[in-house]
Amino acid sequence: MSVEVTMMQKKGLSLHGLGVICGLTAGVWLGAAEAPTKLVTAGYSPFAISLCMVAGVFTARWTFPTLLKGTGYVFTDLFERKHLIVWALLAGALWAVANTLTVFAIREVGLAVAFPLWNMNSLIGLFWGRVLFCELKGASAKNIGKVVVGAVCIVIAAVMLGFSTLHDGMALGHKPLSGIIAAIGASLMWGTMYVPYRKAYLSGMNPLSFVTVFTVGELGTVLALTLMLDGGWHSSAFQLLHVRGAVFWLFLGGFMWVIGDLFQQFATKYLGIGRGIPLSNTNQLWGLAWGALVFGELATADHAHELLVVAGSIVMILGALAIGTAVASAREKSLTIEAVLRECKLYGLDHDRTIASMDGDEFSDRGEPRRWWDYAILAAATGVFVWLGVRAVVPPLTMDDRWISVLGGVLLLSLIAGTWSLWRRTRFA
Amino acid sequence: MSFSREVKKIVGDSHFWVPFSVLLIGIALLVALS
Numbered sequence: 008m009s010v011e012v013t014m015m016q017k018k019g020l021s022l023h024g025l026g027v028i029c030g031l032t033a034g035v036w037l038g039a040a041e042a043p044t045k046l047v048t049a050g051y052s053p054f055a056i057s058l059c060m061v062a063g064v065f066t067a068r069w070t071f072p073t074l075l076k077g078t079g080y081v082f083t084d085l086f087e088r089k090h091l092i093v094w095a096l097l098a099g100a101l102w103a104v105a106n107t108l109t110v111f112a113i114r115e116v117g118l119a120v121a122f123p124l125w126n127m128n129s130l131i132g133l134f135w136g137r138v139l140f141c142e143l144k145g146a147s148a149k150n151i152g153k154v155v156v157g158a159v160c161i162v163i164a165a166v167m168l169g170f171s172t173l174h175d176g177m178a179l180g181h182k183p184l185s186g187i188i189a190a191i192g193a194s195l196m197w198g199t200m201y202v203p204y205r206k207a208y209l210s211g212m213n214p215l216s217f218v219t220v221f222t223v224g225e226l227g228t229v230l231a232l233t234l235m236l237d238g239g240w241h242s243s244a245f246q247l248l249h250v251r252g253a254v255f256w257l258f259l260g261g262f263m264w265v266i267g268d269l270f271q272q273f274a275t276k277y278l279g280i281g282r283g284i285p286l287s288n289t290n291q292l293w294g295l296a297w298g299a300l301v302f303g304e305l306a307t308a309d310h311a312h313e314l315l316v317v318a319g320s321i322v323m324i325l326g327a328l329a330i331g332t333a334v335a336s337a338r339e340k341s342l343t344i345e346a347v348l349r350e351c352k353l354y355g356l357d358h359d360r361t362i363a364s365m366d367g368d369e370f371s372d373r374g375e376p377r378r379w380w381d382y383a384i385l386a387a388a389t390g391v392f393v394w395l396g397v398r399a400v401v402p403p404l405t406m407d408d409r410w411i412s413v414l415g416g417v418l419l420l421s422l423i424a425g426t427w428s429l430w431r432r433t434r435f436a
Numbered sequence: 437m438s439f440s441r442e443v444k445k446i447v448g449d450s451h452f453w454v455p456f457s458v459l460l461i462g463i464a465l466l467v468a469l470s
Contacts, residue, residue, distance in 0.1 A: 104462035111469045192465045199458040236470045
């Protein structure tokens with residue numbers, strides 16, 4: 008109980024505020040991750056694009072995140088909560104299957120129908136958060152209203168922004184029902200993927216440890232799906248890996264995705280999934296900003312499409328504001344502790360230590376120094392990016408350099424704000 | 437022993453069957469669609 012009291016009395020940025028900053032930063036980086044993939048214009052299969060990007064995610068995990076917490080810390084954390092290794096692999100597999108289902112959905116029914124369906128994932132996350140982890144239990148009617156209305160607003164806004172990028176003449180498949188089922192399946196999977204996330208953080212795991220195993224599950228599943236469904240070893244994915252000029256852009260997309268995902272994980276840790284997912288789903292706004300401002304994707308848009316962009320952006324900001332101001336009350340927090348107690352009892356975890364870890368306070372014996380191999384891993388992973396980068400070829404696409412600078416500046420500022428807040432408040436715990 | 441104990445804890449956790457069932461549904465969907 009003493010730990011809980013200390014936690015409440017801690018001064019400075021609140022954990023809610025920290026979670027909101029992480030959720031919004033996740034949105035900025037996850038949205039920007041789409042931009043480099045637009046530079047790969049040749050006709051590779053979606054499996055090939057996905058596999059290369061996930062390989063980039065896996066490699067990127069071992070670049071600068073290794074500096075935040077070394078391998079000694081990560082493996083100690085993982086072995087203290089071994090059961091979560093299975094949960095993290097499960098989450099990675101869920102992501103990979105969902106991502107592949109979206110490929111089928113887009114092919115059969117197009118983005119216009121598929122996108123609204125899979126964007127319902129935040130509402131599914133909200134449901135699981137309430138049913139499994141007591142989220143919003145004991146919250147005031149006002150706070151419940153803010154979170155639910157905010158999540159619905161963000162879904163509606165994401166749909167509006169998705170529609171704004173559609174144009175006539177998009178080719179569709181011949182199995183609309185299959186496409187709709189695939190999109191609903193993706194939504195179910197992406198909404199359920201947050202159950203392992205939350206499970207890990209209620210057990211006091213560090214997001215950096217969870218992401219480490221998550222990327223293994225993700226890469227393994229995408230590789231298996233490529234082998235099973237995309238022509239085995241003859242898949243264009245394996246040819247694409249040899250096209251050095253293109254691979255860098257997919258790896259860069261993977262790098263940006265992993266940064267976004269790390270912040271998303273911290274948001275889930277400090278806000279829960281009901282509040283965390285909708286905030287990171289603001290990535291749609293940033294994805295559109297890159298597409299429209301840098302690649303001129305809305306250059307031929309009519310007034311109706313422009314109106315969708317403006318209205319969708321305003322609704323999304325209002326939704327994020329509603330969730331951002333729905334601070335959990337003391338009663339809601341105390342009921343979250345019940346969910347923590349369940350995990351401690353079931354898996355034999357230390358209650359005080361788990362509560363402290365969950366709230367960003369760790370005991371000093373976890374502050375292991377970096378070893379020489381941490382720097383070797385960091386150098387090798389960075390070397391892969393440099394090696395691919397010097398061979399990268401920029402395709403002849405029209406891009407607005409001014410907007411690249413502006414949006415690149417937003418990325419950098421959000422990274423500084425997110426990293427600084429995490430370091431100040433929790434030392435990346 | 438430690439491994440089997442961990443497995444027992446995981447499969448005995450009702451939460452586990454939620455994402456696991458959803459994953460099986462997803463894989464079944466993929467197989468059916470491809």
